Amino acid sequence: MKLKPIYAYTLFVFISLLTIFYLGQNSKIQGIIELEKAQISKRVSLDVNSLPLAEPLFNYAGNQQEVDLYIERLNKQLSESNARVTVNAISTSTPIGNSFTELQANYKTVYVSFTENNTHILSTYIVTLLITLFNVWLYRKVFAKHVENKAKRTISTEVSIKPKLIIDLYTKTLLIDGREEQQSQLANKPLCFYLAMIEFSQVYPNINLHLNKDVPVELLEIAEKYFHRLAVLGHTVRKRPNFSNSLEKTLSEIRASLDEILREFPDLKVKLYPPKAHGEGSRSKLHSYGLKQLSENDYDIRGK
Structure with missing residues (x-):
């Protein structure tokens, strides 16, 4: 089934804008996440020496409860600032997963693992719809003008070429x-x-x-x-x-x-x-x- 030009144009504009908005917003979200992870890592690196983390090398079990309270307070501050990253754990053991940062402190390696929020803001996609509708309106206006001009040229040609x-x-x-x-x-x-x-x-x-x-x-x-x-x-x-x-x-x-x-x-x-x-x-x-x-x-x- 062959689509009418106006429908094909609308579909093309909508898909194109949707793709552009998705890629653009995804890139922006990833940039924000990386920035927040760097800021959190900097904050933890300043406090890591005061945290009672377990140190197996020295047979020190640490105080996990106090570490958890620190993480809770930190995540509360992150939540109030609408951050996309929260701290999942701070430990000297290698975490499972890919989202973590290594910190070096007092002859030990500290790992800070994160939870990332990659969800898109759906309300921004209304702009895609509005731009699509505007383009469709503009297309119809231009197309109608084109048809009108073509009709005028046809009439003009018919008038100018009279039978003789x-x-x-x-x-x-x-x-x-x-x-x-x-x-x-x-x-x-x-x-x-x-x-x-x-x-x-x-x-x-x-x-x-x-x-x-x-x-x-x-x-x-x-x-x-x-x-x-x-x-x-x-x-x-x-x-x-x-x-x-x-x-x-x-x-x-x-x-x-x-x-x-x-x-x-x-x-x-x-x-x-x-x-x-x-x-x-x-x-x-x-x-x-x-x-x-x-x-x-x-x-x-x-x-x-």
Whole structure:
């Protein structure tokens, strides 16, 4: 089962902080214990000559009761100061265990054995939890900001890269910029007429084009200009077409070619697609096949 990033991050931070706190506190505790053992050993070394310790070499049994009372008083003082070390025994015999200190006094070796308190202060680990929660909050805030910025960049990219119709005079094809795999070819006449419609709509945006009226001279001149441009580019030109004849057929060929490449771009199609007539009286003055709301950012002519 795959953990969500926030849970994995929380677990990682908590375990890492817990380990750091444990090792840090353990090291501090060991340092305190060693310091207290040194201080106790120094204190015992000052009092050892007055303690009635057993001395087997001289057949002296000593006074263990008095030694125990000394240890009791010493441990009471250590307890009042919240020491982590208490004295377990003071004797001239080698003690069992590892926690003891050797003292040299009057040609004898005195051993001071200790009891160590290595327990950790659990309340300090609340800091670990608080830091973890703060890091999780910070992570969520940063992550949310990252997602927001990423979304803004995506939107910005989508806005900046608007679809554009490419009309390529070199190949006589129509395509969407960046999608060269989908192209549509046009014959000389509909291609030149469509180019003329685009240029005419830019120069004369308020003039309507009607099927029941003559094609404007200005539009025909633009179409002728592009026809001659095709010849200059090396395309086969049999004869100069009459752009005023078979206007409906020419528009149908243009629409068919645009239908192939503008299917996924309805907003662009509204601007670049010659409107069809609908209903009764479709050939009346109310219908115009001209292009409206077209801007130079919607298309690009290669080989112009």
